[in-house]
Each structure stands twice: as structure tokens, then as C-alpha cells.
Amino acid sequence: xxxxxxxxxxxxxxxxxxxxxxxxxxxxxxxxxxxxxxxxxxxxxxxxxxxxxxxxxxxxxxxxxxxxxxxxxxxxxxxxxxxxxxxxxxxxxxxxxxxxxxxxxxxxxxxxxxxxxxxxxxxxxxxxxxxxxxxxxxxxxxxxxxxxxxxxxxxxxxxxxxxxxxxxxxxxxxxxxxxxxxxxxxxxxxxxxxxxxxxxxxxxxxxxxxxxxxxxxxxxxxxxxxxxxxxxxxxxxxxxxxxx
Amino acid sequence: xxxxxxxxxxxxxxxxxxxxxxxxxxxxxxxxxxxxxxxxxxxxxxxxxxxxxxxxxxxxxxxxxxxxxxxxxxxxxxxxxxxxxxxxxxxxxxxxxxxxxxxxxxxxxxxxxxxxxxxxxxxxxxxxxxxxxxxxxxxxxxxxxxxxxxxxxxxxxxxxxxxxxxxxxxxxxxxxxxxxxxxxxxxxxxxxxxxxxxxxxxxxxxxxxxxxxxxxxxxxxxxxxxxxxxxxxxxxxxxxxxxxxxxxxxxxxxxxxxxxxxxxxxxxxxxxxxxxxxxxxxxxxxxxxxxxxxxxxxxxxxxxxxxxxxxxxxxxxxxxxxxxxxxxxxxxxxxxxxxxxxxxxxxxxxxxxxxxxxxxxxxxxxxxxxxx
Amino acid sequence: xxxxxxxxxxxxxxxxxxxxxxxxxxxxxxxxxxxxxxxxxxxxxxxxxxxxxxxxxxxxxxxxxxxxxxxxxxxxxxxxxxxxxxxxxxxxxxxxxxxxxxxxxxxxxxxxxxxxxxxxxxxxxxxxxxxxxxxxxxxxxxxxxxxxxxxxxxxxxxxxxxxxxxxxxxxxxxxxxxxxxxxxxxxxxxxxxxxxxxxxxxxxxxxxxxxxxxxxxxxxxxxxxxxxxxxxxxxxxxxxxxxxxxxxxxxxxxxxxxxxxxxxxxxxxxxxxxxxxxxxxxxxxxxx
Numbered sequence: 001x002x003x004x005x006x007x008x009x010x011x012x013x014x015x016x017x018x019x020x021x022x023x024x025x026x027x028x029x030x031x032x033x034x035x036x037x038x039x040x041x042x043x044x045x046x047x048x049x050x051x052x053x054x055x056x057x058x059x060x061x062x063x064x065x066x067x068x069x070x071x072x073x074x075x076x077x078x079x080x081x082x083x084x085x086x087x088x089x090x091x092x093x094x095x096x097x098x099x100x101x102x103x104x105x106x107x108x109x110x111x112x113x114x115x116x117x118x119x120x121x122x123x124x125x126x127x128x129x130x131x132x133x134x135x136x137x138x139x140x141x142x143x144x145x146x147x148x149x150x151x152x153x154x155x156x157x158x159x160x161x162x163x164x165x166x167x168x169x170x171x172x173x174x175x176x177x178x179x180x181x182x183x184x185x186x187x188x189x190x191x192x193x194x195x196x197x198x199x200x201x202x203x204x205x206x207x208x209x210x211x212x213x214x215x216x217x218x219x220x221x222x223x224x225x226x227x228x229x230x231x232x233x234x235x236x237x238x239x240x241x242x243x244x
Numbered sequence: 245x246x247x248x249x250x251x252x253x254x255x256x257x258x259x260x261x262x263x264x265x266x267x268x269x270x271x272x273x274x275x276x277x278x279x280x281x282x283x284x285x286x287x288x289x290x291x292x293x294x295x296x297x298x299x300x301x302x303x304x305x306x307x308x309x310x311x312x313x314x315x316x317x318x319x320x321x322x323x324x325x326x327x328x329x330x331x332x333x334x335x336x337x338x339x340x341x342x343x344x345x346x347x348x349x350x351x352x353x354x355x356x357x358x359x360x361x362x363x364x365x366x367x368x369x370x371x372x373x374x375x376x377x378x379x380x381x382x383x384x385x386x387x388x389x390x391x392x393x394x395x396x397x398x399x400x401x402x403x404x405x406x407x408x409x410x411x412x413x414x415x416x417x418x419x420x421x422x423x424x425x426x427x428x429x430x431x432x433x434x435x436x437x438x439x440x441x442x443x444x445x446x447x448x449x450x451x452x453x454x455x456x457x458x459x460x461x462x463x464x465x466x467x468x469x470x471x472x473x474x475x476x477x478x479x480x481x482x483x484x485x486x487x488x489x490x491x492x493x494x495x496x497x498x499x500x501x502x503x504x505x506x507x508x509x510x511x512x513x514x515x516x517x518x519x520x521x522x523x524x525x526x527x528x529x530x531x532x533x534x535x536x537x538x539x540x541x542x543x544x545x546x547x548x549x550x551x552x553x554x555x556x557x558x559x560x561x562x563x564x565x566x567x568x569x570x571x572x573x574x575x576x577x578x579x580x581x582x583x584x585x586x587x588x589x590x591x592x593x594x595x596x597x598x599x600x601x602x603x604x605x606x607x608x609x610x611x612x613x614x615x616x
Numbered sequence: 617x618x619x620x621x622x623x624x625x626x627x628x629x630x631x632x633x634x635x636x637x638x639x640x641x642x643x644x645x646x647x648x649x650x651x652x653x654x655x656x657x658x659x660x661x662x663x664x665x666x667x668x669x670x671x672x673x674x675x676x677x678x679x680x681x682x683x684x685x686x687x688x689x690x691x692x693x694x695x696x697x698x699x700x701x702x703x704x705x706x707x708x709x710x711x712x713x714x715x716x717x718x719x720x721x722x723x724x725x726x727x728x729x730x731x732x733x734x735x736x737x738x739x740x741x742x743x744x745x746x747x748x749x750x751x752x753x754x755x756x757x758x759x760x761x762x763x764x765x766x767x768x769x770x771x772x773x774x775x776x777x778x779x780x781x782x783x784x785x786x787x788x789x790x791x792x793x794x795x796x797x798x799x800x801x802x803x804x805x806x807x808x809x810x811x812x813x814x815x816x817x818x819x820x821x822x823x824x825x826x827x828x829x830x831x832x833x834x835x836x837x838x839x840x841x842x843x844x845x846x847x848x849x850x851x852x853x854x855x856x857x858x859x860x861x862x863x864x865x866x867x868x869x870x871x872x873x874x875x876x877x878x879x880x881x882x883x884x885x886x887x888x889x890x891x892x893x894x895x896x897x898x899x900x901x902x903x904x
Contacts (some may be wrong), residue, residue, distance in 0.1 A: 258861060
């Protein structure tokens with residue numbers, strides 16, 4: 001029973017079909033790798049599935065009952081979906097701690113104004129920040145962190161959401177080995193707890209190591225899917241990558 | 245923490261600067277009487293603020309040359325903004341002035357209630373609109389209302405007009421002029437069109453076309469600034485051949501000179517007796533001569549009002565002393581002051597001077613009617 | 617002393633305006649120049665209610681806030697359709713519209729003639745006609761405004777505002793309906809500005825449309841940039857600085873015939889230098 005399915009999702013930008021009639025499903029308790037050459041539509045697909053960009057046609061199916069023909073940005077949190085960004089979108093002029101706290105607090109305008117649950121939120125923030133090793137830097141502005149630390153902060157922020165479905169868009173890019181270990185363990189932990197983890201990556205070794213299932217895109221369409229060892233040795237997949 | 249300290253330090257420095265030097269200025273220098281002036285030396289109409297200042301300084305010089313007690317004239321910039329005007333007023337008050345002069349409509353109306361409260365006589369000039377009230381406020385200027393009344397009566401009685409078109413400046417001056425004009429016309433004539441222009445407008449085709457299309461017998465232009473000159477020139481340019489009735493802005497030398505002589509036919513305007521080319525009396529001739537010598541340029545009626553106002557104030561101080569209350573009473577009763585613009589009468593708080601309707605003939609204005 | 621008290625009152629009024637604008641621009645990143653309009657609505661509300669309807673000053677503040685809140689709701693709703701630069705342009709447009717209403721709805725506002733003779737506040741028989749009690753009143757209101765803004769900014773709501781400023785789309789993904797937040801802060805900012813306007817009207821006792829033109833919005837913007845965006849202490853400091861500076865310059869001994877102009881030159885020069893060497897303002901950490 002997949003937690004998240006797409007049915008014939010399409011998106012076009014002017015005359016280019018960025019995502020063309022894609023039907024996929026993602027399952028709980030698995031890390032699904034989403035790979036493909038540059039321009040294959042991976043990032044666009046993620047943007048469509050996380051409400052960042054609206055899709056032109058198709059449907060998003062969550063669980064058994066929820067069928068969505070339209071997803072708005074603020075809707076996805078209610079569906080327990082969260083994500084990180086390839087180009088790291090943090091709240092730059094806010095502290096590390098605030099970057100995490102801001103996703104923990106009340107969503108409603110009035111409750112947010114009079115909120116009093118400070119200790120609980122602080123505890124949760126401490127938990128996720130310690131997990132990625134950023135608790136000591138909690139009062140530093142996000143803009144002053146190193147590249148690797150910024151990526152870790154984004155991951156902490158996503159983890160703090162306590163969601164069900166996690167999209168990680170190239171979380172390993174540019175990280176030192178020690179930091180990679182942290183990210184790997186976070187992803188595995190999320191999976192082992194039964195969440196649905198979708199991982200976009202360029203690095204094939206990481207994909208082989210981490211993903212339980214693999215989906216390959218090329219030029220906006222689904223090219224192949226299956227177990228990583230099988231998919232990565234397919235001729236058409238290798239050609240798609242070589243051709244780029 | 246460091247920033248808060250630096251910030252507080254800067255403010256304290258500024259504040260002390262203001263406080264200490266203000267206290268220093270408070271000490272009277274040599275027992276002389278002080279008169280304060282809040283003028284618009286910067287801003288849109290700065291050139292007239294300058295003229296007022298120049299005329300006041302000149303009048304001050306002349307006064308001190310003859311008088312026994314020296315009068316010190318202290319001038320501050322209001323920037324033509326009521327808030328800054330009030331700051332200036334307060335600073336001058338602190339320096340112990342016995343009387344205050346103010347220029348400009350907005351600033352003067354903001355200062356008037358303060359002066360009334362402080363029992364300090366305030367004479368406003370270059371303030372042509374609105375009512376003045378309170379025992380301590382006086383006006384030394386020709387009002388928009390008065391000019392509109394004269395023009396309205398002239399149009400009906402002398403030019404036999406039934407329909408009047410109006411181009412007026414979109415501010416307090418133009419508005420009060422329009423209201424007074426309508427009141428003066430009453431039911432003897434109708435205002436068939438009224439179009440507004442802004443002080444710096446350079447293109448008024450739309451408004452002018454509308455006014456001409458309403459087929460008036462005469463068109464009135466009231467305003468000042470570059471927009472006024474534009475209105476005048478373009479009115480003729482876009483085809484109006486009939487009579488133009490206007491305000492004494494026209495009498496200002498450089499306004500008069502920027503209007504093509506051909507456009508000045510059939511033009512009437514309200515004015516005081518102040519005339520650069522043919523001074524009405526010895527005092528005027530004297531003023532014009534001295535002003536030109538000192539400031540290398542011609543004054544206009546604006547400078548004349550300021551000069552006369554100071555002469556009157558000086559007279560009051562000479563006669564009644566330096567107490568503000570006495571000066572106020574003195575102003576109300578003042579008689580027989582040798583002034584340029586005529587016999588000054590401040591009993592109604594408004595300076596009453598003879599007014600004229602002048603017509604431009606062969607490029608020079610000539611008096612066609614005398615009022616009061 | 618009178619002079620000093622007068623300056624103190626101006627500082628209090630502008631501190632209130634600066635605090636209100638800081639909420640909208642400094643913390644939320646909404647580049648709005650409608651502040652002068654809201655300040656004006658408060659001023660006109662108080663002026664009209666006091667002169668024509670004999671309403672008590674303090675009641676007129678509340679009514680003014682309600683009127684401004686309503687205007688802000690409508691304007692904010694329309695502006696929420698716009699993004700970034702277009703928002704600024706739209707807010708500029710609204711400033712002009714409201715200014716035109718002040719100028720042209722003459723039955724209500726007397727247009728360019730302005731409204732003179734606005735009484736000073738009175739409370740249970742005590743009239744604030746002297747400047748000293750008025751200063752106390754103004755300072756009290758400024759302190760209230762300061763604490764209100766601090767409360768908002770240090771709450772979870774405030775944190776969301778900053779996130780909106782940093783990356784609105786991103787914070788939406790985390791479940792926030794940013795449109796509501798922006799509208800609420802816009803309305804609150806407008807209502808605080810309106811209080812400043814009411815104070816202004818009763819202090820100067822004469823208002824006319826020219827005090828509420830774009831220049832005023834820009835002056836308040838300058839205050840919060842100089843003081844440091846997204847810093848409430850900075851807003852108060854900036855107000856003190858920009859009000860006292862031209863007054864302090866009055867005392868510099870320039871030759872009389874160019875004194876006024878020289879002061880304006882020096883004033884401008886100081887502002888430029890400050891922006892060159894300390895663009896984040898005195899207390900700010902955030903560069904626009």
C-alpha cells in the first residue's frame with residue numbers, strides 16, 4: 001500500500017514538457033532513490049509533489065482516500081509531507097535555533113501570537129539540532145554557517161517536522177565524509193521508523209548504498225524503476241546518463 | 245550592548261548640543277529688543293522667503309539707524325513645514341523675542357494658536373488664504389479672498405460679464421480664492437467652469453480646453469509659481485482672445501517678464517500701489533533703490549509687505565516699548581506710519597491698504613480702478 | 617526648555633511611526649510606503665472628530681485606529697496579490713490615492729485649507745494644553761507602542777514574520793498561510809501609525825494634506841534604516857537622531873545668507889556617509 005502516488009502528473013513550462021505523464025508510487029519504510037540526468041525533471045517533480053509549483057494535469061494520491069488535483073504550498077504540511085531544497089533555502093538572517101523553532105510553533109495566526117509552549121519546542125529543537133551536531137551553533141545566524149552546516153540545518157528543520165513523507169533533494173552534494181555519515185544515519189533512521197523517504201541524488205554510490213528502490217527519469221518521463229542493482233545496470237539507463 | 249551605548253551617546257551629544265547652545269543664546273546680548281522671524285528659506289517658494297528676509301534685514305537696518313533702542317532681528321528657517329516652523333518658533337521664543345513674524349500659510353496657521361496662547365504678537369506675511377483669529381495674530385498681506393472680491397465685482401460691474409471661467413492653483417490659496425469669487429459674484433454672474441492646476445505644471449492643455457469650451461465672457465487665473473506662468477501663456481496660446489482677470493502674481497517682475505507681451509492684451513489684475521517702473525511715492529522709490537543696491541535684484545510686492553510690516557512693528561516698539569502685550573495693543577491702534585503701500589491700519593488685525601485694478605496697456609500696467 | 621520639550625514630543629510621535637513601519641518592512645520584509653497615509657487617516661480622524669463632533673481625544677484615537685484598520689484591511693488584501701517590487705509600487709499608489717482623498721474630499725477634510733483649531737486632549741477635566749503634560753502623554757503612548765512591538769516580535773508570530781521576510785515560499789511549505797500573517801501585521805502596523813497621527817494632529821493643532829505626502833513615508837523609512845531594520849530600539853533611536861540632527865545644525869555658525877541651505881547640505885551629507893559606512897544602521901544586523 002503506497003503512501004504516496006502520482007497519477008499521470010504533467011507540467012509544462014512554455015513549450016517544454018518538464019514532467020510528462022508520470023505515474024509513480026512511493027512506499028513507507030523505504031528509501032526510494034529518484035535519479036536521472038540533468039534536466040530530466042527530477043527537481044520539477046519534487047516541486048510538483050511538494051506544492052512548490054502547481055501541476056497542469058494529473059492527480060496526487062495519498063494513502064487510500066485522499067485524491068488531490070491541486071496542492072498548495074501550505075497544504076503539504078497537513079498531509080505530513082516535508083522536504084529539503086537542492087539550493088538550500090534557509091532563513092538566512094535568523095539564528096540556527098530560530099530556523100528550527102519556526103517550523104515547530106503554532107500555524108494559526110492568533111495562536112502564534114499568544115503561544116506559550118516554549119519549553120516543549122525548545123526540547124524538540126535541541127533534539128534535532130544535536131542529532132546533526134549544530135546545537136552549539138544555535139545562536140549563530142544561518143547566513144554565517146559553512147555550506148555543509150547549512151545543509152545539515154535544512155535536514156534538521158525537515159526532521160523537526162515529524163512528517164511521514166520526506167523529500168531530500170541532493171542532501172549529500174558538497175559534504176565532507178563526516179557530515180555524509182550524519183546524513184546517512186538520519187535517512188536510515190527515518191526509514192527504519194516507517195517513514196516514506198524519497199532521495200534525489202547524483203552520486204550513484206550513495207544510491208546503491210542507501211536506496212531500497214529506484215526510479216529513473218529522463219526528459220520528463222519515467223524511464224525505469226526497480227531495485228537499484230537492476231536499474232543501474234540497464235543499458236538504456238546508462239545511455240541516458242552518458243548522453244548528458 | 246555596545247551598540248546601545250554608542251547609540252545613546254550619539255543622541256546625548258546631539259541633545260546637549262541643542263540644549264547648551266540654546267541656553268547660551270538665551271542671554272540677551274545688550275539689552276536690545278528682539279524680533280523673531282520664521283521664514284521659508286528652503287523649499288518650493290524659497291526665492292520669496294529670501295526676498296522677505298532681505299526686505300526685513302533692510303528695514304531693520306533702516307530702523308536701527310534712526311532709533312534709540314536697537315532691535316535685533318533673529319531669523320529661522322521653517323522649511324515651509326509646520327513642524328519645523330514650530331521648532332523654529334520655540335527656539336526664538338526661548339531667545340526672548342518680543343514679537344514674531346511668520347511667512348507662509350501652513351506655517352502661520354500652525355503658529356497662530358501658539359502665539360495666542362503665549363500672548364506673543366505674531367504678524368504673518370505671504371499668507372494669503374484662510375481666516376486669522378485670536379488677539380495676537382495679525383496679517384500683513386493681501387488676501388486671496390480680498391483679491392477675488394475685487395475681481396468678481398469688477399467683472400460684473402465694469403466688464404459686464406455673465407459667465408466666468410476659472411483656472412486656479414490646487415492649494416489653499418486657489419481654493420479660498422475660488423470660494424470668495426463665487427461668493428462675490430453671488431447670483432449676478434455664474435462660474436461656468438473651474439479647472440485646477442498644480443504649482444509646477446508645464447502642460448495645461450486639458451484644463452484650458454475645457455475652460456474655453458464653456459464659453460465664458462472672461463477667464464480668471466489665480467495662482468503662482470511656474471504653473472501660473474504656464475496657465476497664462478498657454479491660455480492665449482490655445483486660443484483665448486477675451487479678457488483675463490488675475491491676481492497680483494502678475495505684478496512680480498520676473499513673472500511679468502516671462503509672459504509674452506502679445507499675451508498681455510485685455511488683461512486686468514488686482515494689485516497694491518507697489519510698482520517698480522513708476523514708484524507711487526518717495527518711500528517706495530527709496531526702498532526699491534536700496535534693495536537693488538544691496539541685493540542686486542528687483543523686489544516685488546512680497547518684499548514691500550515685509551518691509552512695511554517691519555516698519556510698523558518698529559514704530560510700535562518705538563512708541564510702546566518692548567513688552568509683547570504693549571506691542572500688541574500698539575499695533576491695533578497704530579496710525580500715520582510712513583509706509584510704502586499706503587496708510588496702514590491694523591485695527592482689524594488685517595493690514596488695510598489701498599488696492600487697485602490695473603489693466604495692461606502697451607506692455608505697462610495702468611490703474612483703471614481704485615478700491616477703498 | 618519649551619523648545620526641548622517640543623522636540624521630545626516630535627521624537628515620541630516619530631518613534632511610534634517608526635516602530636509601526638519597522639513591523640511591516642523591517643521584520644516582515646514588506647516594502648510598503650503607505651505609512652504616511654495611515655498616519656494621515658489617524659490624524660484626520662482625530663481632527664474631524666474633535667473639531668466637528670466634540671469627541672474626546674482618547675476616544676478619537678480608538679475610532680481613528682478602527683478607521684485605519686479597515687483601510688489597511690482593504691488595501692492589504694489588494695496588495696497581497698502582489699509580490700516584492702510590485703507590492704512597493706502598489707503601496708505607493710495607495711499612498712497617492714489616500715492623499716488625493718485628503719486633498720479632494722472637501723466636505724470632510726476641507727481639502728488644502730486643512731483643519732485648524734484642533735483642541736489638545738482632555739481627560740476627566742484635565743486639559744493637556746501645556747507641552748509638558750503632552751510630552752508625558754506622548755512618551756507614554758510611545759512606550760506602549762514599543763512594548764506592543766516587542767511583544768509581537770518576540771512571539772512565535774514574530775518569528776514567522778522574519779521567515780516570511782527571508783523566504784516566503786519556503787515557510788509556506790512548512791504549513792504557514794503567509795497571506796494571513798502579512799495582512800495581520802500590515803493592519804497592526806497601520807493602526808499603530810494611526811495613533812501617531814492622532815497625537816500629531818492634537819499637538820500641532822492644524823493639519824493639512826501636505827503633511828501626509830510621500831515625503832513623510834520616506835522620512836520614516838529613513839529613520840528605521842538608520843536605526844537598523846528589524847530592531848525596535850533602533851527605531852526609537854533613529855527617530856531621536858533624525859529629529860535632533862537638523863535642530864543641532866541650526867546652531868552651527870554658518871553665514872546667515874546661506875545658513876538654511878548649508879544646513880540641508882550637511883544633513884544630506886551626514887545621511888549619505890552613514891549609509892556608506894554603516895548600511896545596516898546603528899543597531900541593525902540586517903541589510904535591506
